[in-house]
Amino acid sequence: MSTEVKVPTLGESVSEATVATWFKQPGDPVAADEMLCELETDKVTVEVPSPATGTLGEIVAQEGQTVGVDALLATIEEGAGASAADEAPARVARPGSEEGTHDEDAATAPAGDDAAGGETVDVMVPALGESVSEATVATWFKQPGDAVAADEMLCELETDKVSVEVPAPAAGTLTEILAAEGETVAAGGKLALLSTGAGAASAAPKLVDPEPKPESAAAREASADPSDAPAASPEPLHSGRKGDVEDAPSAKKLMTEKNLSADQVTGTGRGGRIMKEDVLKAASGTAAPAPAPKATEAPRAPVPAGDAGREERVKMTRLRxxxxxxxxxxxxxxxxxxxxxxxxxxxxxxxxxxxxxxxxxxxxxxxxxxxxxxxxxxxxxxxxxxxxxxxxxxxxxxxxxxxxxxxxxxxxxxxxxxxxxxxxxxxxxxxxxxxxxxxxxxxxxxxxxxxxxxxxxxxxxxxxxxxxxxxxxxxxxxxxxxxxxxxxxxxxxxxxxxxxxxxxxxxxxxxxxxxxxxxxxxxxxxxxxxxxxxxxxxxx
Structure with a gap:
Protein backbone atom coordinates (compact mmCIF):
# COMPACT_ATOMS: atom_id res chain seq x y z
CA MET A 1 0.00 0.00 0.00
CA SER A 2 1.24 3.48 -0.86
CA THR A 3 0.92 6.57 1.39
CA GLU A 4 1.20 10.09 0.02
CA VAL A 5 3.52 12.67 1.59
CA LYS A 6 2.00 16.11 1.11
CA VAL A 7 2.95 19.71 1.87
CA PRO A 8 1.55 20.61 5.33
CA THR A 9 -0.23 23.84 6.22
CA LEU A 10 2.43 26.55 6.06
CA GLY A 11 0.80 29.22 8.19
CA GLU A 12 -1.42 32.22 7.77
CA SER A 13 -1.00 34.01 4.38
CA VAL A 14 1.68 31.52 3.24
CA SER A 15 0.62 29.54 0.15
CA GLU A 16 3.84 28.04 -1.20
CA ALA A 17 7.31 26.85 -0.23
CA THR A 18 10.58 25.70 -1.77
CA VAL A 19 11.86 22.16 -1.24
CA ALA A 20 15.19 22.83 0.48
CA THR A 21 16.65 19.42 1.41
CA TRP A 22 15.66 15.77 1.19
CA PHE A 23 17.02 13.80 4.17
CA LYS A 24 15.98 10.49 2.60
CA GLN A 25 16.27 9.04 -0.91
CA PRO A 26 14.05 6.56 -2.79
CA GLY A 27 14.50 3.07 -1.37
CA ASP A 28 15.54 4.29 2.11
CA PRO A 29 13.62 2.77 5.05
CA VAL A 30 11.75 5.37 7.09
CA ALA A 31 9.95 5.29 10.42
CA ALA A 32 6.70 7.07 11.21
CA ASP A 33 7.35 10.74 12.08
CA GLU A 34 10.95 10.55 10.87
CA MET A 35 11.90 13.74 9.04
CA LEU A 36 11.86 13.29 5.27
CA CYS A 37 12.56 16.75 3.92
CA GLU A 38 12.76 20.41 4.77
CA LEU A 39 10.65 23.12 3.14
CA GLU A 40 11.50 26.79 3.13
CA THR A 41 8.96 29.61 3.01
CA ASP A 42 9.51 33.36 3.08
CA LYS A 43 8.90 33.24 6.84
CA VAL A 44 9.94 29.91 8.35
CA THR A 45 11.55 26.56 7.66
CA VAL A 46 9.20 23.58 7.91
CA GLU A 47 10.27 19.95 8.39
CA VAL A 48 8.01 17.31 6.86
CA PRO A 49 7.71 14.04 8.86
CA SER A 50 6.88 10.65 7.41
CA PRO A 51 3.16 9.85 7.79
CA ALA A 52 3.88 6.11 8.05
CA THR A 53 6.58 3.46 8.47
CA GLY A 54 7.86 1.91 5.26
CA THR A 55 10.19 2.65 2.36
CA LEU A 56 10.49 5.98 0.58
CA GLY A 57 9.12 5.44 -2.92
CA GLU A 58 9.13 8.21 -5.51
CA ILE A 59 10.24 11.79 -4.81
CA VAL A 60 7.82 13.94 -6.79
CA ALA A 61 9.10 17.39 -5.79
CA GLN A 62 12.87 17.80 -6.13
CA GLU A 63 15.14 20.15 -4.17
CA GLY A 64 14.73 23.73 -5.35
CA GLN A 65 11.21 23.12 -6.65
CA THR A 66 8.36 25.41 -5.51
CA VAL A 67 5.29 23.62 -4.16
CA GLY A 68 1.88 24.74 -2.93
CA VAL A 69 -0.01 23.73 0.21
CA ASP A 70 -1.24 20.10 0.04
CA ALA A 71 0.92 19.37 -3.04
CA LEU A 72 2.34 15.86 -3.40
CA LEU A 73 5.97 15.59 -2.28
CA ALA A 74 6.63 11.84 -2.34
CA THR A 75 5.17 8.42 -1.62
CA ILE A 76 5.81 5.90 1.16
CA GLU A 77 5.54 2.21 0.28
CA GLU A 78 4.08 0.25 3.19
CA GLY A 79 3.46 -3.50 3.56
CA ALA A 80 6.54 -5.55 2.70
CA GLY A 81 8.68 -2.45 2.75
CA ALA A 82 7.36 -1.59 6.17
CA SER A 83 8.52 -4.84 7.73
CA ALA A 84 11.93 -4.37 6.16
CA ALA A 85 12.09 -0.88 7.58
CA ASP A 86 11.16 -2.15 11.03
CA GLU A 87 13.93 -4.74 10.89
CA ALA A 88 16.55 -2.35 9.54
CA PRO A 89 17.43 -0.63 12.85
CA ALA A 90 17.98 -4.00 14.55
CA ARG A 91 20.45 -5.10 11.85
CA VAL A 92 22.25 -1.78 11.54
CA ALA A 93 22.55 -1.24 15.28
CA ARG A 94 24.83 -4.24 15.68
CA PRO A 95 27.47 -4.20 12.92
CA GLY A 96 30.66 -6.11 13.66
CA SER A 97 29.16 -7.99 16.58
CA GLU A 98 30.90 -11.25 17.42
CA GLU A 99 27.66 -12.82 18.68
CA GLY A 100 25.59 -12.93 15.52
CA THR A 101 23.09 -15.47 16.84
CA HIS A 102 22.47 -13.34 19.89
CA ASP A 103 22.01 -10.30 17.65
CA GLU A 104 19.26 -12.07 15.75
CA ASP A 105 17.59 -12.92 19.04
CA ALA A 106 18.02 -9.35 20.26
CA ALA A 107 16.36 -8.06 17.11
CA THR A 108 13.16 -9.73 18.23
CA ALA A 109 13.40 -8.44 21.79
CA PRO A 110 11.07 -5.47 21.26
CA ALA A 111 8.41 -7.86 20.02
CA GLY A 112 8.80 -9.76 23.27
CA ASP A 113 8.33 -6.56 25.19
CA ASP A 114 5.17 -5.84 23.22
CA ALA A 115 3.92 -9.29 24.02
CA ALA A 116 4.50 -8.52 27.68
CA GLY A 117 2.34 -5.45 27.30
CA GLY A 118 5.04 -2.80 26.70
CA GLU A 119 5.55 -0.53 23.72
CA THR A 120 7.46 2.60 22.78
CA VAL A 121 5.40 5.79 22.50
CA ASP A 122 6.68 8.98 20.88
CA VAL A 123 6.29 12.24 22.78
CA MET A 124 5.57 14.82 20.11
CA VAL A 125 5.54 18.62 19.95
CA PRO A 126 1.85 19.60 20.13
CA ALA A 127 0.15 22.05 17.79
CA LEU A 128 1.59 25.46 18.65
CA GLY A 129 -1.11 27.65 17.15
CA GLU A 130 -1.71 29.62 14.02
CA SER A 131 1.45 31.01 12.35
CA VAL A 132 3.72 29.41 15.01
CA SER A 133 6.00 26.73 13.58
CA GLU A 134 8.65 26.20 16.25
CA ALA A 135 9.33 26.42 19.97
CA THR A 136 12.24 26.22 22.41
CA VAL A 137 12.43 23.45 25.01
CA ALA A 138 12.44 25.46 28.24
CA THR A 139 12.36 22.87 31.05
CA TRP A 140 12.24 19.09 31.41
CA PHE A 141 10.31 18.08 34.53
CA LYS A 142 11.31 14.41 34.11
CA GLN A 143 14.57 12.67 33.26
CA PRO A 144 15.29 9.35 31.48
CA GLY A 145 14.37 6.46 33.75
CA ASP A 146 11.69 8.41 35.66
CA ALA A 147 8.24 6.85 35.94
CA VAL A 148 5.45 9.04 34.60
CA ALA A 149 1.67 8.93 34.79
CA ALA A 150 -0.63 9.56 31.85
CA ASP A 151 -1.12 13.32 31.32
CA GLU A 152 1.65 14.15 33.81
CA MET A 153 3.65 17.16 32.59
CA LEU A 154 6.92 16.11 30.99
CA CYS A 155 8.33 19.40 29.77
CA GLU A 156 7.52 23.00 28.98
CA LEU A 157 7.99 24.59 25.57
CA GLU A 158 8.33 28.30 25.01
CA THR A 159 7.14 29.95 21.79
CA ASP A 160 7.32 33.60 20.84
CA LYS A 161 3.77 34.01 22.19
CA VAL A 162 2.97 31.54 24.96
CA SER A 163 4.38 28.72 27.05
CA VAL A 164 3.08 25.22 26.25
CA GLU A 165 3.18 22.28 28.66
CA VAL A 166 3.60 18.83 27.12
CA PRO A 167 1.80 16.00 28.97
CA ALA A 168 2.76 12.33 28.86
CA PRO A 169 0.68 10.55 26.21
CA ALA A 170 0.59 7.38 28.38
CA ALA A 171 1.76 5.97 31.69
CA GLY A 172 5.21 4.36 31.71
CA THR A 173 8.89 5.24 31.92
CA LEU A 174 10.64 8.12 30.17
CA THR A 175 13.24 6.32 28.08
CA GLU A 176 15.11 8.93 26.11
CA ILE A 177 15.05 12.72 25.71
CA LEU A 178 15.58 13.64 22.06
CA ALA A 179 15.36 17.45 22.41
CA ALA A 180 17.39 18.94 25.25
CA GLU A 181 16.63 22.16 27.12
CA GLY A 182 17.37 25.19 24.97
CA GLU A 183 16.91 23.27 21.72
CA THR A 184 14.53 24.57 19.06
CA VAL A 185 11.91 22.08 17.88
CA ALA A 186 9.36 22.26 15.07
CA ALA A 187 5.64 21.71 15.45
CA GLY A 188 5.02 17.98 15.12
CA GLY A 189 8.65 17.14 15.96
CA LYS A 190 9.68 14.36 18.33
CA LEU A 191 10.66 15.32 21.91
CA ALA A 192 11.23 12.02 23.70
CA LEU A 193 10.51 8.31 23.87
CA LEU A 194 8.28 6.71 26.47
CA SER A 195 8.03 2.99 27.32
CA THR A 196 4.65 1.78 28.49
CA GLY A 197 3.21 -1.40 30.01
CA ALA A 198 4.78 -4.06 32.21
CA GLY A 199 8.03 -4.04 30.25
CA ALA A 200 8.56 -0.30 30.61
CA ALA A 201 11.37 -0.50 33.16
CA SER A 202 13.29 -3.21 31.36
CA ALA A 203 12.76 -1.59 27.98
CA ALA A 204 14.71 1.55 28.88
CA PRO A 205 18.25 0.20 28.56
CA LYS A 206 17.37 -1.64 25.35
CA LEU A 207 16.32 1.60 23.72
CA VAL A 208 19.33 3.59 24.83
CA ASP A 209 22.27 1.19 25.23
CA PRO A 210 22.68 -0.93 22.08
CA GLU A 211 23.61 1.80 19.61
CA PRO A 212 26.77 3.38 21.14
CA LYS A 213 28.60 0.05 21.50
CA PRO A 214 28.37 -1.04 17.85
CA GLU A 215 29.26 2.47 16.74
CA SER A 216 32.48 2.37 18.72
CA ALA A 217 33.25 -1.02 17.20
CA ALA A 218 32.57 0.37 13.75
CA ALA A 219 34.77 3.35 14.51
CA ARG A 220 37.63 1.04 15.53
CA GLU A 221 37.25 -0.94 12.33
CA ALA A 222 37.21 2.28 10.31
CA SER A 223 40.45 3.47 11.94
CA ALA A 224 42.08 0.13 11.22
CA ASP A 225 40.92 0.07 7.59
CA PRO A 226 40.76 3.54 5.99
CA SER A 227 38.83 2.22 3.04
CA ASP A 228 35.84 1.55 5.33
CA ALA A 229 35.89 4.99 6.98
CA PRO A 230 33.27 6.72 4.79
CA ALA A 231 30.71 3.98 5.47
CA ALA A 232 31.40 4.07 9.20
CA SER A 233 30.52 7.75 9.71
CA PRO A 234 27.43 8.69 7.75
CA GLU A 235 25.90 11.04 10.28
CA PRO A 236 27.66 14.44 9.95
CA LEU A 237 25.15 15.68 7.36
CA HIS A 238 24.16 18.64 9.54
CA SER A 239 26.92 18.63 12.15
CA GLY A 240 28.54 21.95 11.26
CA ARG A 241 29.62 24.30 8.49
CA LYS A 242 32.76 22.48 7.43
CA GLY A 243 31.74 21.75 3.89
CA ASP A 244 29.18 19.13 4.90
CA VAL A 245 26.09 21.36 5.12
CA GLU A 246 24.17 22.09 1.95
CA ASP A 247 22.78 25.62 1.85
CA ALA A 248 19.15 26.12 0.84
CA PRO A 249 18.72 26.28 -2.96
CA SER A 250 16.83 29.57 -2.73
CA ALA A 251 19.64 30.97 -0.57
CA LYS A 252 22.25 30.00 -3.18
CA LYS A 253 20.25 31.65 -5.91
CA LEU A 254 19.77 34.82 -3.88
CA MET A 255 23.47 34.97 -2.94
CA THR A 256 24.30 34.90 -6.63
CA GLU A 257 21.82 37.66 -7.34
CA LYS A 258 23.11 39.78 -4.45
CA ASN A 259 26.77 39.03 -5.30
CA LEU A 260 27.42 37.61 -1.82
CA SER A 261 29.66 34.70 -0.83
CA ALA A 262 28.80 32.13 1.83
CA ASP A 263 31.36 33.54 4.28
CA GLN A 264 29.53 36.89 4.19
CA VAL A 265 26.29 35.34 5.43
CA THR A 266 25.53 33.98 8.90
CA GLY A 267 23.51 30.78 8.57
CA THR A 268 20.76 30.22 11.11
CA GLY A 269 19.51 26.89 9.76
CA ARG A 270 20.37 23.47 11.09
CA GLY A 271 24.14 23.06 11.41
CA GLY A 272 24.73 26.63 10.24
CA ARG A 273 22.82 26.08 7.00
CA ILE A 274 22.26 29.34 5.12
CA MET A 275 18.58 30.11 4.54
CA LYS A 276 16.91 32.64 2.26
CA GLU A 277 16.15 35.03 5.11
CA ASP A 278 19.83 34.95 6.18
CA VAL A 279 20.85 36.21 2.74
CA LEU A 280 18.20 38.94 2.86
CA LYS A 281 19.49 40.08 6.25
CA ALA A 282 23.08 40.08 5.04
CA ALA A 283 22.13 42.02 1.91
CA SER A 284 20.33 44.67 3.96
CA GLY A 285 23.16 44.90 6.47
CA THR A 286 21.05 43.58 9.37
CA ALA A 287 22.45 40.07 9.63
CA ALA A 288 22.29 38.76 13.17
CA PRO A 289 25.51 37.54 14.80
CA ALA A 290 26.09 33.80 14.73
CA PRO A 291 24.30 32.08 17.62
CA ALA A 292 27.34 30.24 18.96
CA PRO A 293 29.61 33.23 19.75
CA LYS A 294 26.88 35.14 21.59
CA ALA A 295 27.67 33.61 24.96
CA THR A 296 31.37 34.45 24.72
CA GLU A 297 31.47 37.58 22.58
CA ALA A 298 33.25 40.58 24.07
CA PRO A 299 31.13 43.29 25.73
CA ARG A 300 30.40 46.38 23.68
CA ALA A 301 32.36 48.58 26.08
CA PRO A 302 35.18 47.77 28.51
CA VAL A 303 33.92 46.79 31.95
CA PRO A 304 35.64 48.72 34.76
CA ALA A 305 37.68 46.46 37.00
CA GLY A 306 35.51 47.28 39.98
CA ASP A 307 32.38 46.11 38.14
CA ALA A 308 33.77 42.77 36.98
CA GLY A 309 31.73 39.93 38.38
CA ARG A 310 28.80 42.20 39.24
CA GLU A 311 27.07 41.83 35.89
CA GLU A 312 24.76 39.06 34.80
CA ARG A 313 24.07 38.21 31.16
CA VAL A 314 20.76 36.37 30.59
CA LYS A 315 19.45 35.31 27.22
CA MET A 316 16.11 36.91 26.34
CA THR A 317 13.18 34.52 26.27
CA ARG A 318 11.45 33.96 22.95
CA LEU A 319 8.43 35.82 24.33
CA ARG A 320 10.55 38.82 25.29
Missing part, protein backbone atom coordinates in the same frame (compact mmCIF):
# COMPACT_ATOMS: atom_id res chain seq x y z
CA UNK A 321 12.31 38.80 21.90
CA UNK A 322 8.96 38.81 20.15
CA UNK A 323 7.61 41.61 22.34
CA UNK A 324 10.67 43.70 21.50
CA UNK A 325 10.43 42.94 17.78
CA UNK A 326 6.69 43.60 17.52
CA UNK A 327 6.86 46.88 19.44
CA UNK A 328 9.67 48.12 17.23
CA UNK A 329 7.87 46.93 14.11
CA UNK A 330 4.81 48.90 15.21
CA UNK A 331 6.90 52.06 15.45
CA UNK A 332 8.55 51.44 12.09
CA UNK A 333 5.37 50.49 10.22
CA UNK A 334 2.49 52.60 11.51
CA UNK A 335 2.27 56.39 11.39
CA UNK A 336 1.71 56.36 15.14
CA UNK A 337 0.40 59.42 16.93
CA UNK A 338 -1.01 59.93 20.43
CA UNK A 339 -3.72 62.30 21.62
CA UNK A 340 -4.52 62.98 25.28
CA UNK A 341 -7.45 63.98 27.43
CA UNK A 342 -8.46 63.71 31.06
CA UNK A 343 -11.57 62.29 32.68
CA UNK A 344 -13.28 63.08 35.96
CA UNK A 345 -13.81 59.65 37.55
CA UNK A 346 -16.18 60.82 40.31
CA UNK A 347 -19.38 59.63 38.61
CA UNK A 348 -17.98 56.16 37.92
CA UNK A 349 -16.50 55.87 41.40
CA UNK A 350 -19.79 56.93 43.03
CA UNK A 351 -21.80 54.49 40.90
CA UNK A 352 -19.37 51.68 41.63
CA UNK A 353 -19.38 52.42 45.35
CA UNK A 354 -23.19 52.41 45.44
CA UNK A 355 -23.73 49.13 43.60
CA UNK A 356 -20.55 47.05 44.03
CA UNK A 357 -21.87 44.93 46.92
CA UNK A 358 -25.19 44.21 45.21
CA UNK A 359 -23.38 43.56 41.93
CA UNK A 360 -21.02 41.03 43.50
CA UNK A 361 -23.83 39.31 45.40
CA UNK A 362 -25.89 38.83 42.24
CA UNK A 363 -23.19 38.09 39.66
CA UNK A 364 -20.44 36.53 41.79
CA UNK A 365 -17.77 38.90 40.51
CA UNK A 366 -16.47 42.27 41.67
CA UNK A 367 -17.42 45.42 39.80
CA UNK A 368 -14.22 47.08 38.58
CA UNK A 369 -13.36 50.05 36.41
CA UNK A 370 -12.39 47.98 33.37
CA UNK A 371 -15.99 47.14 32.45
CA UNK A 372 -16.85 50.86 32.39
CA UNK A 373 -13.88 51.64 30.15
CA UNK A 374 -14.65 48.68 27.90
CA UNK A 375 -18.27 49.80 27.51
CA UNK A 376 -17.18 53.39 26.87
CA UNK A 377 -14.72 52.27 24.18
CA UNK A 378 -17.34 50.12 22.45
CA UNK A 379 -19.67 53.13 22.48
CA UNK A 380 -16.97 55.36 20.93
CA UNK A 381 -15.89 52.76 18.35
CA UNK A 382 -19.41 52.70 16.92
CA UNK A 383 -19.12 56.42 16.17
CA UNK A 384 -15.50 56.28 14.95
CA UNK A 385 -15.22 52.86 13.22
CA UNK A 386 -11.81 53.56 11.66
CA UNK A 387 -10.23 53.17 15.12
CA UNK A 388 -11.56 49.58 15.06
CA UNK A 389 -10.23 48.92 11.54
CA UNK A 390 -6.91 47.71 10.13
CA UNK A 391 -4.85 48.14 6.98
CA UNK A 392 -4.38 45.14 4.68
CA UNK A 393 -2.16 46.16 1.78
CA UNK A 394 -4.04 48.95 0.04
CA UNK A 395 -7.37 48.05 1.68
CA UNK A 396 -8.94 49.21 4.93
CA UNK A 397 -10.77 46.39 6.73
CA UNK A 398 -13.60 47.66 8.94
CA UNK A 399 -14.68 45.32 11.75
CA UNK A 400 -18.39 45.27 12.60
CA UNK A 401 -17.60 43.65 15.94
CA UNK A 402 -15.26 44.39 18.83
CA UNK A 403 -12.72 41.84 20.05
CA UNK A 404 -11.18 43.76 22.93
CA UNK A 405 -7.56 43.12 23.92
CA UNK A 406 -6.84 43.74 27.61
CA UNK A 407 -3.09 44.15 28.14
CA UNK A 408 -1.79 42.32 31.21
CA UNK A 409 1.65 42.25 32.75
CA UNK A 410 3.06 38.83 33.73
CA UNK A 411 6.44 37.68 35.11
CA UNK A 412 7.26 36.52 31.55
CA UNK A 413 6.29 39.83 29.92
CA UNK A 414 3.34 41.69 28.51
CA UNK A 415 0.51 39.62 27.02
CA UNK A 416 -2.77 40.76 25.51
CA UNK A 417 -5.62 38.26 25.96
CA UNK A 418 -8.64 39.01 23.79
CA UNK A 419 -12.29 39.12 24.90
CA UNK A 420 -14.37 38.29 21.84
CA UNK A 421 -17.60 40.07 20.89
CA UNK A 422 -17.31 42.32 23.90
CA UNK A 423 -19.80 44.70 22.24
CA UNK A 424 -22.54 42.13 22.94
CA UNK A 425 -21.63 41.61 26.62
CA UNK A 426 -23.13 42.99 29.84
CA UNK A 427 -21.07 44.57 32.62
CA UNK A 428 -21.10 41.28 34.54
CA UNK A 429 -20.02 39.22 31.52
CA UNK A 430 -17.17 41.62 30.84
CA UNK A 431 -15.95 41.53 34.46
CA UNK A 432 -16.09 37.72 34.50
CA UNK A 433 -14.18 37.46 31.22
CA UNK A 434 -11.51 39.92 32.38
CA UNK A 435 -11.05 38.05 35.66
CA UNK A 436 -10.78 34.71 33.86
CA UNK A 437 -8.25 35.97 31.30
CA UNK A 438 -6.26 37.69 34.03
CA UNK A 439 -5.91 34.47 36.04
CA UNK A 440 -4.91 32.52 32.93
CA UNK A 441 -2.28 35.15 32.08
CA UNK A 442 -0.74 35.09 35.57
CA UNK A 443 -0.66 31.29 35.60
CA UNK A 444 0.80 31.05 32.09
CA UNK A 445 -2.27 29.15 30.88
CA UNK A 446 -3.26 31.39 27.98
CA UNK A 447 -3.67 29.55 24.69
CA UNK A 448 -2.82 30.89 21.25
CA UNK A 449 -6.53 31.36 20.52
CA UNK A 450 -6.83 33.54 23.65
CA UNK A 451 -4.50 36.16 22.16
CA UNK A 452 -5.48 36.28 18.50
CA UNK A 453 -7.93 38.38 16.55
CA UNK A 454 -8.12 41.52 18.70
CA UNK A 455 -9.47 44.67 17.03
CA UNK A 456 -8.74 47.25 19.76
CA UNK A 457 -6.70 47.23 22.99
CA UNK A 458 -6.91 48.82 26.43
CA UNK A 459 -3.74 49.08 28.52
CA UNK A 460 -3.97 50.05 32.19
CA UNK A 461 -0.64 51.44 33.37
CA UNK A 462 -2.39 53.04 36.32
CA UNK A 463 -2.24 49.80 38.31
CA UNK A 464 1.54 50.33 38.46
CA UNK A 465 1.23 54.02 39.35
CA UNK A 466 1.75 55.51 35.88
CA UNK A 467 0.42 59.07 35.65
CA UNK A 468 0.98 59.59 31.92
CA UNK A 469 2.32 57.49 29.02
CA UNK A 470 2.01 56.96 25.27
CA UNK A 471 0.99 53.33 24.57
CA UNK A 472 2.37 51.56 21.50
CA UNK A 473 -0.01 50.02 18.97
CA UNK A 474 -0.61 46.28 18.92
CA UNK A 475 -0.40 45.52 15.14
CA UNK A 476 -2.42 45.21 13.00
CA UNK A 477 -4.79 47.18 15.23
CA UNK A 478 -5.16 50.90 14.60
CA UNK A 479 -5.90 52.07 18.13
CA UNK A 480 -4.97 51.48 21.77
CA UNK A 481 -6.29 53.32 24.83
CA UNK A 482 -3.97 53.95 27.74
CA UNK A 483 -5.49 54.28 31.24
CA UNK A 484 -3.51 55.82 34.07
CA UNK A 485 -3.49 56.47 37.79
CA UNK A 486 -6.51 58.14 39.40
CA UNK A 487 -5.20 61.15 41.31
CA UNK A 488 -6.96 63.91 43.20
CA UNK A 489 -6.35 67.27 41.55
CA UNK A 490 -7.82 70.77 41.90
CA UNK A 491 -10.33 71.39 39.09
CA UNK A 492 -12.62 74.30 38.24
CA UNK A 493 -16.26 73.12 38.32
CA UNK A 494 -19.07 75.69 38.01
CA UNK A 495 -16.64 78.55 38.59
CA UNK A 496 -15.30 77.03 41.79
CA UNK A 497 -12.11 75.13 42.56
CA UNK A 498 -12.89 71.63 43.82
CA UNK A 499 -10.89 68.45 44.36
CA UNK A 500 -11.71 65.75 41.81
CA UNK A 501 -10.37 62.21 41.15
CA UNK A 502 -8.85 62.70 37.70
CA UNK A 503 -7.29 60.29 35.21
CA UNK A 504 -5.28 61.07 32.10
CA UNK A 505 -6.30 59.11 28.99
CA UNK A 506 -4.07 58.52 25.98
CA UNK A 507 -5.16 57.21 22.60
CA UNK A 508 -2.38 56.05 20.27
CA UNK A 509 -3.61 55.54 16.73
CA UNK A 510 -2.43 54.81 13.21
CA UNK A 511 -2.59 58.16 11.42
CA UNK A 512 -2.62 56.38 8.05
CA UNK A 513 -6.32 55.59 8.46
CA UNK A 514 -7.38 57.55 11.55
CA UNK A 515 -7.46 61.32 11.16
CA UNK A 516 -6.87 63.67 14.05
CA UNK A 517 -10.56 64.60 14.14
CA UNK A 518 -11.58 60.96 14.48
CA UNK A 519 -9.03 60.30 17.22
CA UNK A 520 -10.07 63.34 19.25
CA UNK A 521 -13.76 62.51 18.76
CA UNK A 522 -13.17 58.95 20.01
CA UNK A 523 -11.39 60.13 23.14
CA UNK A 524 -14.03 62.78 23.87
CA UNK A 525 -16.80 60.17 23.57
CA UNK A 526 -14.97 57.93 26.05
CA UNK A 527 -14.57 60.87 28.41
CA UNK A 528 -18.27 61.83 28.14
CA UNK A 529 -19.45 58.24 28.74
CA UNK A 530 -17.31 57.89 31.87
CA UNK A 531 -18.20 61.28 33.32
CA UNK A 532 -21.92 60.53 32.79
CA UNK A 533 -22.45 56.73 32.59
CA UNK A 534 -26.15 57.28 31.85
CA UNK A 535 -25.06 58.06 28.29
CA UNK A 536 -24.19 54.37 27.86
CA UNK A 537 -27.76 53.38 28.66
CA UNK A 538 -29.25 55.89 26.22
CA UNK A 539 -26.57 55.43 23.52
CA UNK A 540 -25.64 59.12 23.55
Missing amino acids: QTIARRLKDAQNTAAMLTTYNEVDMKAVMDLRSEYKDLFEKKHGVRLGFMSFFTKACVHALREVPEVNAEIDGTDVVYKHFVHMGIAAGTPQGLVVPVIRDVDAMSFAEIEKAIAEKGRAARDGKLSMADMQGGTFTISNGGVYGSLMSSPILNPPQSGILGMHKIQDRPMVVGGEIVIRPMMYLALSYDHRIVDGKGAVTFLVRVKEALEDPRRLLMDL
